[in-house]
Amino acid sequence: MTAAVKVKGARRTGVDWFLLFLRVLLIGLIAIGLLAFIAQQIDPNNWFARLTHDGEAASRLSWPQFRGLIVTGLSQGAMYGLIALGYSMVYGVLGFINFAHGEVFMVGAFTGFIMSNKFDEAGWWDGPIFIPVILITILVSTLVATATAVIMERVAYRPLRGSPRLIPLITSIGVSFFIQNAVILLFGPGAKGYPPNPDWLEETIPVVGIEVKKLLVIVVAAISMAGLWYFVERTKTGKAMRAVAEDKEIASLMGIDVNKTIVTTFAVGGAMAGIAGILWGILFKSVIATTGFLPGIKAFTAAVVGGVGNLGGAMAGGVSLGSAEALAPLMLLEPLGVEGPSQLRDAVVFTLLILVLLVKPTGLFGERLSSEDRA
Amino acid sequence: MSTTTTDNDVFEPSPAESAMAAAPVQSSVDWNKVARFGGILALALVFISLSGMPVGLDKRTILYWINPGVYVNNPDGVGLTLGYLSLLIWPILLGWAVGNEVVLEGMQATKRGFSDLLAGFGVGALGGLGVFALTFLMGLDREMDPDSGALVYGVRDPLVNWNENLYVLLTFNRGWGFALWVWPLLAGVLALIGAGLRLLPDGIRKAVLAAVTAIVSVSIFQFLIDDVIEGVGETINDPGRLSNFFGDPDDGRPRVDSVFDGLIEFVYAQTGGLRLQGMILIGVVAAALSLAGSYVTRGRFKASRKAYFDKPLAQRTMSTSVLMFVTALALIILPFFTGKIANELFANVGIFLLLALGLNIVVGLAGILDLGYVAFFAVGGYTTAVLTSAGRGDEWPSWVPLFVTDDGEAVVGGWLIALVFVVIFAAITGLLIGAPVIRMRGDYLAIVTLGFGEIIRLLFLSDWLSGYFGGAQGITNIESADFGPLGTVSGINPRSVFYLVLFFSAIAIYVSWRLERSRLGRAWMAIREDESVAEAMGINTVNMKLMAFVVGAVLASFSGAIFSAKVGSIFPTSFLILVSIIILVVVIVGGMGNIMGVIVGSLVLIGVLGGPKQPGLLQEFSEYKLLIYGALLIWMMLKRPEGLVPNARRSRELHQDEFLQDAWLKGEVDTGDDGDVAVEVAPA
Structure with missing residues (x-):
C-alpha cells in the first residue's frame, strides 16, 4: 500500500491537509452526534436538540427500543460476518476482491426460498419436524452456494491467475452482474417470499427481550464461525490454506496443491455465504435477485473494518458494522437533526468504510496478507 | 505469439x-x-x-x-x-x-x-x-x-x-x-x-462469414436501414427538406414513394425479416465484396493503410483532416435522413459516449477503476436541474440563480450558464471523491468509489435533502436548453439533442486525443503501468490521479447536463450503480485507453443493446441485455482484455509475457539465459 506509510518529515501536500480535515470532520461529527445523543437521553429539551430539531424537543430512545436496535444490529452483523469470511479468505489467498461473493449469498438465500416453499407445500415447514427440515434446507442451500462459488472460480477466475490486479476484479463484477440477471431471468424479477416461520420462532424471550429467530441467527452464525475457525486453524487443509495465503510459490514447493487449496477456500467461503443466505431468508422472509449486492458490499466493508485476511477480524468487523448500521441513524444522525435518518443507513456503512480506510487502513485487527500484496 | x-x-x-x-x-x-x-x-x-x-x-x-x-x-x-x-x-x-x-x-x-x-x-x-x-x-x-x-x-x-x-x-x-x-x-x-x-480456404471462409454477418445485421437493423434509405429517397425526391435545419425531423415528411421503395420491398418482408431474394442479394453482395477484398486487391488496401499509419504524424495531417472533415459532414447530415426514433437512438449513444470517454480517461489512461463514476453524471444532471427548473425544491435560498423566466420559459443561454456551474461542481466533486481514495490500493479504491456513488445517490434520494433535490420524486419541469437563434434543444426534438451531443462528443474526443499525447497523458499511462516506477521518475502521482478524476468528472457532468435538458425530469433511479457498470462494460469491450474503441463500444453496446433504461436497436433485448453485458464483461476479460479495438500499448502491457517470449524466439531480445550471459552462482 502506497498510502498508509508516510515518511516522517515529508512535506504535507494539499491532499494531506484535506485528508486530515476529512478525518477530523468525520470523527468530530461522530463525537458531536454521540454527545448530542447522550444529552438528549438525559434531557430531550436541551438547547442543542432544540437547535437541530427546529426548536422542538428531541425524542428520547427507550431502553426496549435501544435493546431492539442492538439485537437487530448483532443478528445482521453476524450475517455480514459470515459473508465477510468469504471475502477475507479469498482476498488472503488470491489478493483480489471477489465482487461476486454477494451473489453466492443470494444464491444461498434463493435456494432456501425454493426448498422452504416446497417443504411448506408438503406441510413440513410449520410442523413438528421443523428442526430437521430446516437443517436439510441449510445443508442444501450451503451445498448450492458452495457449488456456485467453486464453479465461479473454475470458469472465471482460474484462467486469470497472474494477470494484472484489476482484471480479476473487473471479471468478478461481470460474474456478479451475470448471476444476478440469470436469476432474474430464470426465476422472475419479483420478490420471493419465504413461508411464515413457526410461531415459536417469532416469539420474544421474556426476560432478555430477544426474538427467538434473531437469537437463532446469532447462534447458527457463532457455530459456523467456530467450525470455520477449527477448520482453518486446526486441520491440515486449513494449514495449507494459511500457507498458500502466506506465499503461493513456497507453499507449492512444500508440496501443497495450490489449485486445490484455492478451490477449498472458495468452497468454504461459499458455504459460509450460503448459511448466511438462508439465515437472511428466515430473518427477513423475502429475497430478490439483487439481495446479494448491498450485503455483499457491506460484508466487504466488514472485512476491511476487521482487517482483510483476518478471520476473527471479519467476524468482529461484521458485528460492529451491523451494530453501527442499526444504531448510527438514531444515535448519530437523528441527534444531528437529519430527517429520515434510517434512509441513510447504507450511506453510514460506506462512510464508515471510508473512515476506516483513512484512519486505519489495515483494519481494527490488522491485515494478514501475503508479502507480495503488501507492496 | x-x-x-x-x-x-x-x-x-x-x-x-x-x-x-x-x-x-x-x-x-x-x-x-x-x-x-x-x-x-x-x-x-x-x-x-x-x-x-x-x-x-x-x-x-x-x-x-x-x-x-x-x-x-x-x-x-x-x-x-x-x-x-x-x-x-x-x-x-x-x-x-x-x-x-x-x-x-x-x-x-x-x-x-x-x-x-x-x-x-x-x-x-x-x-x-x-x-x-x-x-x-x-x-x-x-x-x-x-x-x-x-x-x-x-x-x-x-x-x-x-x-x-x-x-x-x-x-x-x-x-x-x-x-x-x-x-x-x-x-x-x-x-x-x-x-x-x-x-475452407481463408478467403472463402471470410466471404461466407461476411455474407452471414451481413444477412443477420441487415435483418436485425431493419428498422434503422429502412429509416435511412427512406430518408435518402425522400431527400432525392424533395431536396428542400435539407433547409429545415433544426426542425422536427418528422415534420413535412409525407411518405412519398421514394426511388428506393422498390428495393426495400424487394429485400424485406412486410411482417419483418428478410425475404429469400433479399437474403440471397445481400449474401452475394457481401461475399463478393469480401472475395474482392481478399483476392482481387490482394491486400493492397491493407498495405496502403499500413503505409499510411507508418508515416510520421506530421505527414498524415492532410489525409487525417480530410478524413475527419468527411466524417463530421456525414454525421451532421445523417439526422436529416433518419426519423425521430433513430435520432433518439443516436442521442442516447452520444450521451453514453460522453460518459464512456470520460471513464476512458480515468480507467483507460490513468488505470483508476472508478465504480462510482455515475456520481459525476448525477452531479451534472442535478446541478442543471436545480438551475433550470422551476420545479426544484423550495428550500433553495433566493440567491441561487434560476434560469427560468417568470412565465416559465427557458432563458436564452441559461443552459450554457448553468453548464459553467455544472463544470465547477463536477470538478469539486471530482476532487472531493478523488482525494480520499487516491492513495488506496486499486481494488479498495474501486469499492470506495462505488460507495461514494451510492452515498451521492442516497443523498439525492433522502428526505433530509428532499427540500433541495426532491427526494424520490426527483426534479421535474426542467427547461430545455435554449440557444436563441441556434435553436432549442429538448427531448421533443431528438435531432437537436443529437447535435448538442455531437458537439460535446467532438470536444471530448479532441480533449482525450490531445491529452493522450500530452505530458499529462504520458504521466497517466506511466502511473497505469507502474505507480511506484512513475513516482520514482518524478511524476507527482497524487496530483496526476486527481487530474484524471477531475477531467473524467467534467466530461461526465456534460453528459449529465445534456441528459437533464433532454429528459426534462430527473430521479435518483436514473443514477444507479448499474450505470457505472454499463459504462465500464462499454469502455472495456471497446478497448480501454483507445478513443476509437470507446466509440465503437458505445455504438455497438448502447446503440444495439441499449443503455440501462434506454432501448437500443434491439428493443426486444431489453430484458436480456444486462445478462449479456455481464457475460460480455466476463468473456472479454478472459479472452481479450484489451477490448475490440485495442490500444497498442495497453495490449502490450496485458500480454507482456507473450510479447517477450515472441521477441525471444525471434532473437530480438537477449534474456541472458543463452549461455554467454550466465547467471553468476556464488561458489559454495
Missing part, C-alpha cells in the same frame, strides 16, 4: 524449420474434448431456453422464408426468428470452437480433415440431447388441468419460463418424441457446419 491459435497464425516458420518438422499429423477426434464441449453446449442451450430468451425473442423475424413449423408467439411470421437464432447460433460457435487448437511456436498444426467434422457433429448432437432432455422433463411434468382443460406445469413455481410456450417452441409443437431426433440432428448439423468452416 508463442501460443497462437491456428486461425490467426502470425509467425510463419522459415523453410528450414518446415523441413525439420515431420509430416503434418492427421487430426483424430479427441472424444474427451467433444464430451466437454457437448456438455457445455447442452447446459448453455438449456439455460438459454429457461431464461426465456427464445420465447421472448420469437416475435422478431430474421428470415422470412424458413418455416420451422411453429408460430408460437408469432402467428404471421413464418420464418427463422431471433428466438430460434438465440439457440441455433451456439452449436455453430461451439462446433467451430471445438476444432480450436493451440499450436506452439515452431510446431506444425495438425492437418484438418473429416475428424473435425465428426467432432463438430458430436458436440452439436450432445447439445441437442440436452435440449431433448429438457423437453422430455417438461413433457413428464406437463398435465391437463381437469377443470380448465389447459396444460399446466408442476415445476412452474420457481422457474418462470417452464411453460407451454417454451415446450411448443422447443418441440416444434410435435411433442418431445420429435425433439428426440430433431434437436440432436439439427444442432449436430449446425455444429458440423461450424466445424466445416475451418476446412
Whole structure:
C-alpha cells in the first residue's frame, strides 16, 4: 500500500491537509452526534436538540427500543460476518476482491426460498419436524452456494491467475452482474417470499427481550464461525490454506496443491455465504435477485473494518458494522437533526468504510496478507 | 505469439524449420474434448431456453422464408426468428470452437480433415440431447388441468419460463418424441457446419462469414436501414427538406414513394425479416465484396493503410483532416435522413459516449477503476436541474440563480450558464471523491468509489435533502436548453439533442486525443503501468490521479447536463450503480485507453443493446441485455482484455509475457539465459 506509510518529515501536500480535515470532520461529527445523543437521553429539551430539531424537543430512545436496535444490529452483523469470511479468505489467498461473493449469498438465500416453499407445500415447514427440515434446507442451500462459488472460480477466475490486479476484479463484477440477471431471468424479477416461520420462532424471550429467530441467527452464525475457525486453524487443509495465503510459490514447493487449496477456500467461503443466505431468508422472509449486492458490499466493508485476511477480524468487523448500521441513524444522525435518518443507513456503512480506510487502513485487527500484496 | 491459435497464425516458420518438422499429423477426434464441449453446449442451450430468451425473442423475424413449423408467439411470421437464432447460433460457435487448437511456436498444426467434422457433429448432437432432455422433463411434468382443460406445469413455481410456450417452441409443437431426433440432428448439423468452416480456404471462409454477418445485421437493423434509405429517397425526391435545419425531423415528411421503395420491398418482408431474394442479394453482395477484398486487391488496401499509419504524424495531417472533415459532414447530415426514433437512438449513444470517454480517461489512461463514476453524471444532471427548473425544491435560498423566466420559459443561454456551474461542481466533486481514495490500493479504491456513488445517490434520494433535490420524486419541469437563434434543444426534438451531443462528443474526443499525447497523458499511462516506477521518475502521482478524476468528472457532468435538458425530469433511479457498470462494460469491450474503441463500444453496446433504461436497436433485448453485458464483461476479460479495438500499448502491457517470449524466439531480445550471459552462482 502506497498510502498508509508516510515518511516522517515529508512535506504535507494539499491532499494531506484535506485528508486530515476529512478525518477530523468525520470523527468530530461522530463525537458531536454521540454527545448530542447522550444529552438528549438525559434531557430531550436541551438547547442543542432544540437547535437541530427546529426548536422542538428531541425524542428520547427507550431502553426496549435501544435493546431492539442492538439485537437487530448483532443478528445482521453476524450475517455480514459470515459473508465477510468469504471475502477475507479469498482476498488472503488470491489478493483480489471477489465482487461476486454477494451473489453466492443470494444464491444461498434463493435456494432456501425454493426448498422452504416446497417443504411448506408438503406441510413440513410449520410442523413438528421443523428442526430437521430446516437443517436439510441449510445443508442444501450451503451445498448450492458452495457449488456456485467453486464453479465461479473454475470458469472465471482460474484462467486469470497472474494477470494484472484489476482484471480479476473487473471479471468478478461481470460474474456478479451475470448471476444476478440469470436469476432474474430464470426465476422472475419479483420478490420471493419465504413461508411464515413457526410461531415459536417469532416469539420474544421474556426476560432478555430477544426474538427467538434473531437469537437463532446469532447462534447458527457463532457455530459456523467456530467450525470455520477449527477448520482453518486446526486441520491440515486449513494449514495449507494459511500457507498458500502466506506465499503461493513456497507453499507449492512444500508440496501443497495450490489449485486445490484455492478451490477449498472458495468452497468454504461459499458455504459460509450460503448459511448466511438462508439465515437472511428466515430473518427477513423475502429475497430478490439483487439481495446479494448491498450485503455483499457491506460484508466487504466488514472485512476491511476487521482487517482483510483476518478471520476473527471479519467476524468482529461484521458485528460492529451491523451494530453501527442499526444504531448510527438514531444515535448519530437523528441527534444531528437529519430527517429520515434510517434512509441513510447504507450511506453510514460506506462512510464508515471510508473512515476506516483513512484512519486505519489495515483494519481494527490488522491485515494478514501475503508479502507480495503488501507492496 | 508463442501460443497462437491456428486461425490467426502470425509467425510463419522459415523453410528450414518446415523441413525439420515431420509430416503434418492427421487430426483424430479427441472424444474427451467433444464430451466437454457437448456438455457445455447442452447446459448453455438449456439455460438459454429457461431464461426465456427464445420465447421472448420469437416475435422478431430474421428470415422470412424458413418455416420451422411453429408460430408460437408469432402467428404471421413464418420464418427463422431471433428466438430460434438465440439457440441455433451456439452449436455453430461451439462446433467451430471445438476444432480450436493451440499450436506452439515452431510446431506444425495438425492437418484438418473429416475428424473435425465428426467432432463438430458430436458436440452439436450432445447439445441437442440436452435440449431433448429438457423437453422430455417438461413433457413428464406437463398435465391437463381437469377443470380448465389447459396444460399446466408442476415445476412452474420457481422457474418462470417452464411453460407451454417454451415446450411448443422447443418441440416444434410435435411433442418431445420429435425433439428426440430433431434437436440432436439439427444442432449436430449446425455444429458440423461450424466445424466445416475451418476446412475452407481463408478467403472463402471470410466471404461466407461476411455474407452471414451481413444477412443477420441487415435483418436485425431493419428498422434503422429502412429509416435511412427512406430518408435518402425522400431527400432525392424533395431536396428542400435539407433547409429545415433544426426542425422536427418528422415534420413535412409525407411518405412519398421514394426511388428506393422498390428495393426495400424487394429485400424485406412486410411482417419483418428478410425475404429469400433479399437474403440471397445481400449474401452475394457481401461475399463478393469480401472475395474482392481478399483476392482481387490482394491486400493492397491493407498495405496502403499500413503505409499510411507508418508515416510520421506530421505527414498524415492532410489525409487525417480530410478524413475527419468527411466524417463530421456525414454525421451532421445523417439526422436529416433518419426519423425521430433513430435520432433518439443516436442521442442516447452520444450521451453514453460522453460518459464512456470520460471513464476512458480515468480507467483507460490513468488505470483508476472508478465504480462510482455515475456520481459525476448525477452531479451534472442535478446541478442543471436545480438551475433550470422551476420545479426544484423550495428550500433553495433566493440567491441561487434560476434560469427560468417568470412565465416559465427557458432563458436564452441559461443552459450554457448553468453548464459553467455544472463544470465547477463536477470538478469539486471530482476532487472531493478523488482525494480520499487516491492513495488506496486499486481494488479498495474501486469499492470506495462505488460507495461514494451510492452515498451521492442516497443523498439525492433522502428526505433530509428532499427540500433541495426532491427526494424520490426527483426534479421535474426542467427547461430545455435554449440557444436563441441556434435553436432549442429538448427531448421533443431528438435531432437537436443529437447535435448538442455531437458537439460535446467532438470536444471530448479532441480533449482525450490531445491529452493522450500530452505530458499529462504520458504521466497517466506511466502511473497505469507502474505507480511506484512513475513516482520514482518524478511524476507527482497524487496530483496526476486527481487530474484524471477531475477531467473524467467534467466530461461526465456534460453528459449529465445534456441528459437533464433532454429528459426534462430527473430521479435518483436514473443514477444507479448499474450505470457505472454499463459504462465500464462499454469502455472495456471497446478497448480501454483507445478513443476509437470507446466509440465503437458505445455504438455497438448502447446503440444495439441499449443503455440501462434506454432501448437500443434491439428493443426486444431489453430484458436480456444486462445478462449479456455481464457475460460480455466476463468473456472479454478472459479472452481479450484489451477490448475490440485495442490500444497498442495497453495490449502490450496485458500480454507482456507473450510479447517477450515472441521477441525471444525471434532473437530480438537477449534474456541472458543463452549461455554467454550466465547467471553468476556464488561458489559454495
